[in-house]
Amino acid sequence: xxxxxxxxxxxxxxxxxxxxxxxxxxxxxxxxxxxxxxxxxxxxxxxxxxxxxxxxxxxxxxxxxxxxxxxxxxxxxxxxxxxxxxxxxxxxxxxxxxxxxxxxxxxxxxxxxxxxxxxxxxxxxxxxxxxxxxxxxxxxxxxxxxxxxxxxxxxxxxxxxxxxxxxxxxxxxxxxxxxxxxxxxxxxxxxxxxxxxxxxxxxx
Amino acid sequence: xxxxxxxxxxxxxxxxxxxxxxxxxxxxxxxxxxxxxxxxxxxxxxxxxxxxxxxxxxxxxxxxxxxxxxxxxxxxxxxxxxxxxxxxxxxxxxxxxxxxxxxxxxxxxxxxxxxxxxxxxxxxxxxxxxxxxxxxxxxxxxxxxxxxxxxxxxxxxxxxxxxxxxxxxxxxxxxxxxxxxxxxxxxxxxxxxxxxxxxxxxxxxxxxxxxxxxxxxxxxxxxxxxxxxxxx
Numbered sequence: 001x002x003x004x005x006x007x008x009x010x011x012x013x014x015x016x017x018x019x020x021x022x023x024x025x026x027x028x029x030x031x032x033x034x035x036x037x038x039x040x041x042x043x044x045x046x047x048x049x050x051x052x053x054x055x056x057x058x059x060x061x062x063x064x065x066x067x068x069x070x071x072x073x074x075x076x077x078x079x080x081x082x083x084x085x086x087x088x089x090x091x092x093x094x095x096x097x098x099x100x101x102x103x104x105x106x107x108x109x110x111x112x113x114x115x116x117x118x119x120x121x122x123x124x125x126x127x128x129x130x131x132x133x134x135x136x137x138x139x140x141x142x143x144x145x146x147x148x149x150x151x152x153x154x155x156x157x158x159x160x161x162x163x164x165x166x167x168x169x170x171x172x173x174x175x176x177x178x179x180x181x182x183x184x185x186x187x188x189x190x191x192x193x194x195x196x197x198x199x200x201x202x203x204x
Numbered sequence: 205x206x207x208x209x210x211x212x213x214x215x216x217x218x219x220x221x222x223x224x225x226x227x228x229x230x231x232x233x234x235x236x237x238x239x240x241x242x243x244x245x246x247x248x249x250x251x252x253x254x255x256x257x258x259x260x261x262x263x264x265x266x267x268x269x270x271x272x273x274x275x276x277x278x279x280x281x282x283x284x285x286x287x288x289x290x291x292x293x294x295x296x297x298x299x300x301x302x303x304x305x306x307x308x309x310x311x312x313x314x315x316x317x318x319x320x321x322x323x324x325x326x327x328x329x330x331x332x333x334x335x336x337x338x339x340x341x342x343x344x345x346x347x348x349x350x351x352x353x354x355x356x357x358x359x360x361x362x363x364x365x366x367x368x369x370x371x372x373x374x375x376x377x378x379x380x381x382x383x384x385x386x387x388x389x390x391x392x393x394x395x396x397x398x399x400x401x402x403x404x405x406x407x408x409x410x411x412x413x414x415x416x417x418x419x420x421x422x423x424x425x426x427x428x429x430x431x432x433x434x435x436x
Contacts, residue, residue, distance in 0.1 A: 018344040028348045042350035042385050121390040131322050131343035198371060199391035200304050200385030
């Protein structure tokens with residue numbers, strides 16, 4: 001069966017300047033604690049935040065049942081077009097720097113899933129630009145939380161953040177520097193409104 | 205004048221040799237995409253010695269071009285990536301290579317959007333009798349995005365990776381069937397096509413180029429419509 005999850009990303013050092021990252025609980029090439037769950041899977045990382053949106057295409061019911069017993073795994077319902085009703089969602093998502101204060105009683109899981117995808121894409125671009133300009137493995141949330149304001153980040157972090165904004169076609173001059181990251185990351189995710197996400201060849 | 209001789213310079217394999225001075229200059233190809241390389245050599249050589257059109261992407265790890273079968277690969281326990289430096293690629297680009305040999309624990313495949321300043325690229329690690337992977341590398345950090353272990357690949361299969369906007373797609377012999385699934389990913393927006401190799405697998409007939417835009421396709425420029433909405 002096919003399931004969407006949020007799962008932790010585990011990190012394995014592969015050399016003095018290299019590392020490998022893959023999904024906790026699943027089998028992957030550098031899996032440090034095999035055997036993980038063997039199935040056809042894909043994941044969309046949240047940049048260098050060690051959490052990812054995860055699609056298991058053919059996970060068994062038994063593996064799924066065991067997986068969701070882990071407190072650091074979130075499972076999306078099969079019917080994504082129902083309203084979000086999970087009372088644990090705020091604590092779980094915000095714990096991995098995914099703001100949820102924008103949710104309304106009418107928000108569906110599909111809208112939540114797509115918003116998560118958009119926010120992940122933004123932090124990916126941030127990490128890519130940071131690495132290209134300064135090297136290293138960086139996330140928006142290296143030294144910040146969702147409550148941090150953009151003008152409280154370091155000048156270098158701010159520069160990369162605004163470069164990421166610009167790379168998606170926004171005008172960085174319109175970004176209010178005193179806005180909190182929870183607002184800005186959510187707004188960045190809005191870029192994907194009307195656009196298709198693909199994970200493992202599956203559109204959502 | 206023969207194509208392989210210009211004045212005192214003689215083309216010998218992948219180098220120009222000056223018959224008077226003994227100077228040797230590696231051949232640099234470029235200027236017309238798709239770029240191709242059949243890895244034809246008279247002796248086993250490091251890839252960057254064989255051709256100055258290649259640059260090593262990941263640390264000191266090297267590829268070897270093997271004379272016996274005119275293929276490229278890494279040695280046992282050696283992992284490497286290299287980019288084609290002789291041409292500039294559009295942001296929407298592809299790389300492909302034909303699988304020549306390999307077994308369990310060995311991979312080779314094409315890469316795209318390889319950076320000139322960091323060990324950064326999207327990689328399709330393919331091979332024979334192994335699971336195949338779509339890997340994203342950011343400054344030496346490999347993130348496994350997708351895998352496929354259901355389909356066995358064979359010698360002669362052409363594996364390809366395409367980066368089209370934020371969509372990264374792997375193909376085998378022109379089809380996505382049996383490949384790691386396509387992904388939306390925004391980390392890397394530009395770079396060069398190249399190759400990835402791991403632990404002895406070998407490939408041949410590499411090609412890198414730009415993806416063709418469908419006729420009539422225009423680039424969306426309406427980005428000014430987007431504003432950060434802070435009211436919600």
